Amino acid sequence: MKSKTLKSITFLFLMLIASPAIFAHALWIETKATGTKGKAQEISVFFGEFSDNDITPSAKWFSDLKDFSLVVISPSKKETKLTATALENKYQAFFTPDEDGVYTVVMHHTVKDVYGTMKLDYNSSATVLVGNAAKGNEAAANSNIISVFSKDVATAKQKTKINVNALYEGKEAKEQKIKVIAPNGWEKELWSNDKGEISFSPIWPGNYMVEFAYTEKAAGEHNGKKYDEIWKMATYLISVK
Template identity: 50%
Template sequence: MIRSMLLMAVMVLAVSQAFAHALWIETSPSGKKGQAQEVRIFFGEYADKDISPLDKWFSDTKAYTLTLITPGKKTVKLSSVPGSDHYKAFFTPTEDGVYTVVLQHTVKDVYHGSRLDYHSSAVVQVGTSSGGDAATTNPNRISVYTKAKDSYRANESIALQVLLNQAAAGSKEVEVFAPNGWGKTLWTDSTGSASFTPIWPGRYMVEVADTDNKTTGDHHGKPFQKVWRCATYCIEVSE
């Protein structure tokens, strides 16, 4: 009986950790033609400054796919190499406009009857052209979008939009985490839009999740009764 209870506790802990952690992308919001742009991928709990070491990434999380979408809507698969506490990839802009980097990964293991789908994205402004800057450029099932900008400023409102299946996601809970760990909960309106005003300079992370109770099936030989999807998006804020 005691062994069964301990085993159940361990399983619950594993599930909670899987749902609490997320993948996210960090990169400079601006780039230059002909100059390599570094993209970093982290896994952990951003608000707690808990970055998982590469050998602690659970299941096959490190098998994510990373894709670059150019201003001309060309797609380029990016390859990652291990860094200190993250994976990194590079691309070199060849034209002005907005480049979108998208990450997607469906975890191999099913947790507590749920298939886990991780998504993340980032936009990079090159030059002054706005070509490629649109929420629907990101093909992920769930995504967060803000207008491409070199940097946002503290004490100025930032508008964002959440898409689910390429459509505006209304009444969706959105979490915003400041660089010092402060957090705020937002709710999107009928157009999938929400806004917040950053107080401190630094990198903010926006996270949104969705549970799809209608999609069921078999995943790597294990049945699942629902799909949990999470999307992250980082925003640079200057003073």
């Protein structure tokens, strides 16, 4: 009995000091890349391991992750807060476009609990093209501290180059590691150039995930617990035809 108890305590200790990847997985938005004025657009928020197609049931999301904020920004910069409803494997929300251009959907959440010595900060976004207008199709529409964006998302095609921009604190994220995950779980790590850009040509059709994670060395206190680092992740889904 003592041996089992010791093993349980040891496992818990290791979990608390381990990399946030154990806890963090990824939080991401899925929606159609195009929408229609006057028609409700579905927004889904998932949590899990995208590369393994491992989706965590909404009832098992850790800490206060379910309390994420979700905002849609219209092409004319009007912001609307969305309310998401828990389904079995995701949270779901809707908005109805009323103008032509590109809408930006932004998710953000700083986790209440500090894990080990890290504060966890999740960010995700998606863009929806309505009509043929390019108004609003810009990375700056997303005000999150860390973000990923592509002007090509609405026209993404197999074997055609897709350009992606990474931003941190409103500036180009230069020489940063950006991960691209293919629909079959294949992963590739790319380094952004001096403009904070990467590009890739998708081999297969389907959903690709772009992830940008950054760990800031910053000590502080969060909800009564000290931390030494802030782990930040941005996700962006690209559907390739």
